[in-house]
Amino acid sequence: MVKICCIGAGYVGGPTMAVIALKCPSIEVVVVDISVPRITAWNSDTLPIYEPGLDEVVKQCRGKNLFFSTDVEKHVSEADIIFVSVNTPTKTRGLGAGKAADLTYWESAARMIADVSKSDKIVVEKSTVPVKTAEAIEKILTHNSKGIKYQILSNPEFLAEGTAIKDLFNPDRVLIGGRETPDGQKAVKALKDVYAHWVPEDRIICSNLWSAELSKLAANAFLAQRISSVNAMSALCEATGANVAEVSHAIGTDTRIGSKFLNSSVGFGGSCFQKDILNLVYICECNGLTEVANYWKQVIKVNDYQKNRFVNRIVSSMFNTVSRKKIAVLGFAFKKDTSDTRETPAIDVCKGLLGDNARLSIYDPLVTEDQIQRDLSMNKFDWDHPIHLQPMSPTSVKEVSIVWDVYEATKDAHGVCILTEWDEFKTLDFQRIYANMQKPAFVFDGRNVVDVEKLREIGFIVYSIGKPLDSWLKDMPAVA
């Protein structure tokens, strides 16, 4: 029986391994982690992450050919194929701080593999890493290899949160990069055989190691670039009376452009886009490619501009101050169908409003109070470390209350801002919300989920990203 061990039981390691176990009953899969609470949760009825469909997959295989354990060394030493899916945060100190990937966790995993292995291993990079990482890992593994042979493969993950199980069941492609030597190609085939249990052969792409590593960074950069492009257009739409939804539709019907990922928003969030682009920028700079680095940097600058613009729009619309005003924040997760808040634009928007002395009442159907308070108090990039290594739970932000009901959040509020596109926000009773708010009552829709005309008929002053402006807002000072 082939044995797989995955180091890192997070958003990638957990769902990916659960699907491999489900699709390959002949393979034993063990997911290991240094975080005891994470592994305890994976072994309980309340999994540590929310993903539609994940519970059913885990229930079907856990205890049969899928196991979760903190006994990292034992399972690594027994495995034939080791996936490494640990954190690769942005460095916060020293060389490359604020851009380069921090490979501390990867390096310690590689050193541990080298220490405990007694047989040949295939080591698979599942984490997103800088191009050429495999070379460094190879050096660590083979430095004192005691005759053990290692093959390093790059097999980046392309799943998106909220649709992880769907994406894993039916991936657009699986990418495997390996050394172009007979042993390297043998390892590529071994991994290909795992995916071939359910992924059609023409969707399994094989390449050299560096192409695979770089393709992951390139894919995220291209996806984020589309969002920044449409968000840049949204500002121009507001200035000219065009409607960004109509523009997106019109350009998206061109098959060369395509319609996906053209939804204008308050900005992209999530654990990957910003981190991976910063990483790409750093690699370009290290290779002396300043113009290329500046090109990709602009994607992040536009994203920051979009979040700032949204906050400024709120403040300038409400008579240039939100001091002591109650603002209801609907949605905190970085997108719908996840409880993940890593790099959610809600953090920057809330911090911006708190900076102007607002009082916030936050509602999200999945995110906990503790998580929101941590997010609003944590320093940039600290979130991307194993949970037990993050700074301890901070003192709570006093001007923030977290509630479990939209109508309570909006009661007596001066303004409502929508920061996640939860489906339930489309069917809210806005008549009731309006009746219980201070007047004039404002809605700032950062996700284009509300029916703008209907809300204006009720009496709201409505701002919806990239849509023609309310006459009230047209007279407000320009926002930057």
Ligand SMILES: NC(=O)c1ccc[n+]([C@@H]2O[C@H](COP(=O)([O-])OP(=O)(O)OC[C@H]3O[C@@H](n4cnc5c(N)ncnc54)[C@H](O)[C@@H]3O)[C@@H](O)[C@H]2O)c1
């Ligand atoms: N989240 C996504 O949607 C996504 C998608 C594709 C790729 N990625 C990449 O995958 C990697 C993991 O991301 P994630 O979202 O799963 O992170 P995560 O924080 O959810 O999980 C990482 C896990 O690794 C564990 N860990 C860290 N060092 C360890 C060690 N030495 N030994 C054992 N366990 C260790 C941590 O405790 C944590 O549970 C990152 O490189 C990320 O960029 C993420």
Ligand SMILES: O=c1ccn([C@@H]2O[C@H](COP(=O)(O)OP(=O)(O)O[C@H]3O[C@H](CO)[C@@H](O)[C@H](O)[C@H]3O)[C@@H](O)[C@H]2O)c(=O)[nH]1
């Ligand atoms: O048209 C769009 C599409 C997305 N977003 C936002 O962009 C962010 C990222 O969304 P999405 O890409 O759907 O989720 P992630 O889970 O971050 O997935 C991305 O990042 C992963 C980690 O690398 C990759 O594996 C995935 O392929 C890639 O889509 C979210 O805040 C979305 O709200 C928009 O604003 N407009």
